[in-house]
Amino acid sequence: MLQRTEGIVLKTHPFGEADLIVTYLTKDYGILKTFAKSPRKIKSRFGSSLEPLTYSRISFWGKEDAALPRLTQSDIIHPFHKIRSTLKCFLKVSELIELTLNFVPERDISKRVYSLLMDTLHAVETDCSAGLLIIYYKLKLLETVGYLPKLKGCGRCGKDGDAFYISHGTVMCEGCSIGDESSFRISKGVINLYSSLLNWDQANLKRIRPAEVLVSELSILIDEHVKYIIEKNLRTKAFKIS
Secondary structure, X not given: OEEEEEEEEEEEEEEOOXXXXXXXXXXXXXXXXXXXXXXXXXXXOOOOOXXXXXXXXXXXXXXXXXXXXXXXXXXXXXXXXXXXXXXXXXXXXXXXXXXXXXXXXXXXXXXXXXXXXHHHHHHHHHOOOOOHHHHHHHHHHHHHHOOOOEOOOOOOOOOOOOEEEOOOOEEEXXXXXXXXXXXXXXXXXXXXXXXXXXXXXXXXXXXXXXXXHHHHHHHHHHHHHHHHHHOOOOHHHHOOOO
8 A cells, every 4th residue: 555644754774685664754644664675775656755864755655554654756856965964953853863763662643743843953953042942842752652741749749849759750848848859949930931931832931031050040940850760861962962
């Protein structure tokens, strides 16, 4: 059965001497792995359409439940070449791609995740220095997949608290946290920034001018939360992104 959709190349993996396994985030099938025959040959019909982050219109052949359908056509809609050509931008986006692959199951269709990644790629291509885009993506992705950390109100009683417990994924008040394992304190400013990012549209992020210390504090909290859930560091965290 021939099927068509649009998708963004998340990663590729060599298969044999000239073939590739291409992983897409697609509009209609979620994360989809496809088999591309001979794309690494000089005269490949796929050209540059299988480069990471390339947004293409694709066709693939296989039964609906096939584990690895064969990619038959890939026509570039937008290459996002500017992101790939700038190391700083590419590393930022690579972290988001790795995060997505860790939290979104294959073939789990989510229009919200697809739109979130597409909007973020366009925004990063326009202004790679917009630091809030990265935190915004992480929070919105975690919210969509059900792993958002809880910073507003104690996770047990709902009272205000400023101690975040990684193992619980939530803030706890002084009364409820007695006897629990160690935590780290978060400021009121971080909680307000967290709430603003969740309530605002991506297009309005430029209107928020938080202090760098708040951005850094929230970023560390999110990264530690993610590390606890997936039980490992993201590989892209080994590269310093400034």
